[in-house]
Amino acid sequence: MTLQKDPEGNERKYLRKFADFTGKRILEVGCGEGRMTWQYAKGTLGTVGIDPDKDALRIATVDRPSDLGNKVCFACADSQYLPFSKETFDIAVLAWSL
Amino acid sequence: MVHALDEIRRVLKPDGILMDIRPLSGQWQIEVTSTPGFKETGRVDDFPEPLKADKASNEAMQEVEERGWFTREQEEFFPFFYSWDTPSEMEEFIAEDWSDFIGLSEDAKKVTRSAWAIADADSRVRVRVKVLIARWKKATDAGPT
Numbered sequence: 592m593t594l595q596k597d598p599e600g601n602e603r604k605y606l607r608k609f610a611d612f613t614g615k616r617i618l619e620v621g622c623g624e625g626r627m628t629w630q631y632a633k634g635t636l637g638t639v640g641i642d643p644d645k646d647a648l649r650i651a652t653v654d655r656p657s658d659l660g661n662k663v664c665f666a667c668a669d670s671q672y673l674p675f676s677k678e679t680f681d682i683a684v685l686a687w688s689l
Numbered sequence: 690m691v692h693a694l695d696e697i698r699r700v701l702k703p704d705g706i707l708m709d710i711r712p713l714s715g716q717w718q719i720e721v722t723s724t725p726g727f728k729e730t731g732r733v734d735d736f737p738e739p740l741k742a743d744k745a746s747n748e749a750m751q752e753v754e755e756r757g758w759f760t761r762e763q764e765e766f767f768p769f770f771y772s773w774d775t776p777s778e779m780e781e782f783i784a785e786d787w788s789d790f791i792g793l794s795e796d797a798k799k800v801t802r803s804a805w806a807i808a809d810a811d812s813r814v815r816v817r818v819k820v821l822i823a824r825w826k827k828a829t830d831a832g833p834t
Contacts, residue, residue: 593774670693689746
């Protein structure tokens with residue numbers, strides 16, 4: 592199958608239009624396989640993607656570009672109980688997950 | 690849903706930003722694309738559950754705004770395209786991956802196949818998904834996190 596998702600890159604354009612991710616700590620809720628993560632993570636100080644789907648997170652970890660290895664990590668977690676201290680992140684992204 | 694938004698508020702720094710990005714139901718347009726442009730060939734059929742989910746999400750954001758947890762700063766919509774080489778690939782994907790929330794009428798399939806068959810050799814088929822992007826700012830005076 593030759594499925595292309597967002598070939599025009601609209602999601603990336605709007606993400607950058609709406610927020611400056613540079614040097615920020617990001618929490619992405621519902622990161623899935625990391626499709627959205629790769630669009631903004633490069634310039635961030637650090638990005639944590641969470642998702643309850645372990646299989647999706649496994650794919651995200653395998654697909655993680657080598658230059659993002661020290662910036663992006665993934666965790667299996669439920670958004671109802673976030674395993675982080677208060678006031679940790681500059682930006683939270685609900686990635687098709689609300 | 691509101692509890693999850695409260696958790697996000699807790700882990701956000703003061704003046705932190707919440708980005709809400711999500712597709713909205715609404716009879717997404719089916720299009721055949723080719724070099725000159727695109728042609729609408731039909732609409733998908735919405736099932737009730739995603740419409741209820743959209744409503745619940747909107748109500749949750751409205752509630753956190755009313756509670757003073759977040760302030761809406763910016764909101765827009767943009768098209769997110771799912772694109773395939775052929776109508777049959779689109780039909781197969783929708784049947785396998787989206788069958789819980791949308792359907793395709795026989796008429797929409799027929800019109801799409803016909804339009805694709807007479808279009809350029811490089812023509813493709815796509816679904817125009819409507820996506821909401823909203824920027825919310827964490828309020829600093831809405832009680833303890």
